Amino acid sequence: MKNLLDNISNPSDLRKLNPEQLPQLAKELRAFIIDIVATKEGHLGASLGVVELTIALHFLFDTPTDLLVWDVGHQAYGHKILTGRKDVFHTNRQFEGIAGFPSIKESEYDAFGVGHSSTSISAALGMAIASNLKGETEKQHIAVIGDASIASGMAFEALNHAGVSKANLLIILNDNAIGIDPSVGALKEYLTKVKTDKRLAVQNNIIKALNFDYSGPIDGHNLPKIISELERLKSVKGPKFLHVITTKGKGLQQAEEDQVTYHAPGKFNKFSGERIKKEESLYTKYQDVFGKTIVELAQQNDKIIGITPAMLTGSSLKLMMEIFPKRTFDVGIAEQHAVTLAAGMATQGLIPFCNIYSTFLQRAYDQVIHDVALQNLPVIFCLDRAGLVGEDGPTHHGVFDLAYLRCIPNLVIFAPRNEIELRNILFTAQLKLKNPIAIRYPRGFGNIIDWQKPFTSIEIGKGVCLKEGKSIAVLSIGTIAKNVSEAMELSENKNKIAHYDMRFVKPLDEKLLHQIFDRYQTIVTIEDGTLKGGLGSAILEFACQHNYTNKVKTLGIPDVFIEHGSISQLQEKIGLDAKSLAKFFSKT
Numbered sequence: 001m002k003n004l005l006d007n008i009s010n011p012s013d014l015r016k017l018n019p020e021q022l023p024q025l026a027k028e029l030r031a032f033i034i035d036i037v038a039t040k041e042g043h044l045g046a047s048l049g050v051v052e053l054t055i056a057l058h059f060l061f062d063t064p065t066d067l068l069v070w071d072v073g074h075q076a077y078g079h080k081i082l083t084g085r086k087d088v089f090h091t092n093r094q095f096e097g098i099a100g101f102p103s104i105k106e107s108e109y110d111a112f113g114v115g116h117s118s119t120s121i122s123a124a125l126g127m128a129i130a131s132n133l134k135g136e137t138e139k140q141h142i143a144v145i146g147d148a149s150i151a152s153g154m155a156f157e158a159l160n161h162a163g164v165s166k167a168n169l170l171i172i173l174n175d176n177a178i179g180i181d182p183s184v185g186a187l188k189e190y191l192t193k194v195k196t197d198k199r200l201a202v203q204n205n206i207i208k209a210l211n212f213d214y215s216g217p218i219d220g221h222n223l224p225k226i227i228s229e230l231e232r233l234k235s236v237k238g239p240k241f242l243h244v245i246t247t248k249g250k251g252l253q254q255a256e257e258d259q260v261t262y263h264a265p266g267k268f269n270k271f272s273g274e275r276i277k278k279e280e281s282l283y284t285k286y287q288d289v290f291g292k293t294i295v296e297l298a299q300q301n302d303k304i305i306g307i308t309p310a311m312l313t314g315s316s317l318k319l320m321m322e323i324f325p326k327r328t329f330d331v332g333i334a335e336q337h338a339v340t341l342a343a344g345m346a347t348q349g350l351i352p353f354c355n356i357y358s359t360f361l362q363r364a365y366d367q368v369i370h371d372v373a374l375q376n377l378p379v380i381f382c383l384d385r386a387g388l389v390g391e392d393g394p395t396h397h398g399v400f401d402l403a404y405l406r407c408i409p410n411l412v413i414f415a416p417r418n419e420i421e422l423r424n425i426l427f428t429a430q431l432k433l434k435n436p437i438a439i440r441y442p443r444g445f446g447n448i449i450d451w452q453k454p455f456t457s458i459e460i461g462k463g464v465c466l467k468e469g470k471s472i473a474v475l476s477i478g479t480i481a482k483n484v485s486e487a488m489e490l491s492e493n494k495n496k497i498a499h500y501d502m503r504f505v506k507p508l509d510e511k512l513l514h515q516i517f518d519r520y521q522t523i524v525t526i527e528d529g530t531l532k533g534g535l536g537s538a539i540l541e542f543a544c545q546h547n548y549t550n551k552v553k554t555l556g557i558p559d560v561f562i563e564h565g566s567i568s569q570l571q572e573k574i575g576l577d578a579k580s581l582a583k584f585f586s587k588t
Helices: 019-040 045-049 051-060 077-091 120-133 153-162 186-196 223-234 253-257 286-300 318-323 335-347 358-373 401-406 419-429 478-490 510-519 535-545 567-574 578-587
Strands: 067-070 141-146 169-175 213-219 240-245 304-308 328-330 351-355 380-383 412-414 437-440 464-467 472-476 497-501 504-506 522-530 551-557
Touching: 019 045, 019 051, 019 077, 019 223, 045 051, 051 077, 051 141, 051 223, 067 120, 120 141, 120 153, 120 169, 153 169, 169 186, 186 240, 213 223, 223 240, 286 304, 286 318, 286 419, 304 335, 318 328, 335 351, 335 358, 358 380, 358 401, 380 419, 401 412, 401 437, 401 504, 401 522, 401 535, 419 437, 464 478, 472 478, 472 510, 472 535, 478 497, 478 522, 478 578, 497 510, 504 535, 510 535, 522 535, 522 578, 535 551, 567 578
Parallel strands: 067 141, 141 169, 169 240, 213 240, 304 328, 304 351, 351 380, 380 437, 412 437, 472 497, 472 522, 522 551
Antiparallel strands: 412 504, 464 497
16 A cells, blocks of 8 residues: 655645545554654654644645644644654754754744643634734634643633634644643543533533533544534634544554653654663662652651642652652642642641742742742742753753742752752751742752762852862852863863852852952853853852952853753753863863
8 A cells, every 4th residue: 555644745745635545644644653753752642642633634724824833742743744844853852853842933834832831722812813903814723732731821811812802713622631640630520521421511511601612522533523523613713612532642552551651751662662671870860869858858747748730750749649649739730820839838837849840930930929939938949850951942941040030039049969969958948948949950860879868958058169279260050060070070270170069049158259259360150051140140240249350251051042952962062061161171
């Protein structure tokens, strides 16, 4: 049988097929995704689940004239393959290859750049209103959003607005009962009931109550049914809502059975589906240092609470959930709620550890300021995935946290250089701190085997000298200290260089800084956060305030959005790897 996918470069080729050929194309598209992701890695389960829906959308709608927005973008691999990127799909998420998420600068078919959840309805509604204002009343606007994402506040805000608009908007709910972890909350329970009791789709329907033309739920793997319903909805004016039931990981048995693991399974055998085991690391992931330590602390302190917005597995807070389910809360994709929930708990004497990826805390900035810091509530923010995160790229790099948090009064900011420091600051944070604290740490493994030492409290605002030197002082923050230490060993003038771990960006160790500025004429700051507003800025402000005229050089993330690639490749590109730092030290 002729391979149909071989002859499809873009949706215009797809539209030449007969509807009867589309199920065969679906099989080929699934096989293509599995074949590439098995060796190149990436997000698997979500894209396998929407193969039929992807084909139907591009078959029926006039993309890119009709505008299609994918929420988050984990499920957009099939979309990329059908829209001119099939031949380069093997470079997906690779350094200088195509992005893992839809990107407005990558293709005209990517109507809106995504990566964070729950933005699709707002964006598509904005496009639809713009079309109305321009008189383009026949133009179609589609948002595809998952059941985990639609429970987020931003999605509800957009639904609330869309329901009273006359916008030509179609929202497709891709309902598979899971995000990265299983979906949670009352809306998830409602959607589950709708699937089993079709009367709810007609009576007391929450979406219909918001003035949407609701249809479904329908089988998202039944191509004739999907095409028939989408064809009907094309002629319906105003806001429309199609509820589609899909299976995450469809077409690969292991991915269907273990949907959490196969969200992004790493390398696997494309025939059997079995994951290819990576060589066991002697070291521990920072997320697991957090997860194991908070369990240990929670066993000793019954006021400790764990909170995360839909990152139970990714944050390793699942370890606490397993032992203390009543003291562990996965609130769904709801960062704003997570922060203010923690604030409320803190007013009642509880000790909330609010674990949010650095990039996702950006979504709750006002709550950090207004609900936590302004009231000086001792919430403990644990910011996983700080710094460069690698292949997920600019939507997920946690490089802005030091800068956007440093300007907030009352907030303590700490970055551990290793696992022991992370363990000890977690211990310190639950000893009745009088201020909120943000603890930021990276994705990936540490470098200490025996890190589970007896707890030691850390003095707030106290930096440490790691190495003495003669003429140059290097001040680092966080785990970039490892690159600095390695660079010093490679440097021709290593005896000249002193190394200080500042540990706290706020409050700064001013006593230590005065000693450093009095002793060293040249000072270098190094951080894995943006140079605009981070550690380097803080040191320059200190120097200006105290009239120091020392030469201060700042190294960190430049004022651009850093693309995707491995962390080592990205560090090398911007000069933060050990070899680049060694060359810099030799010239300083």
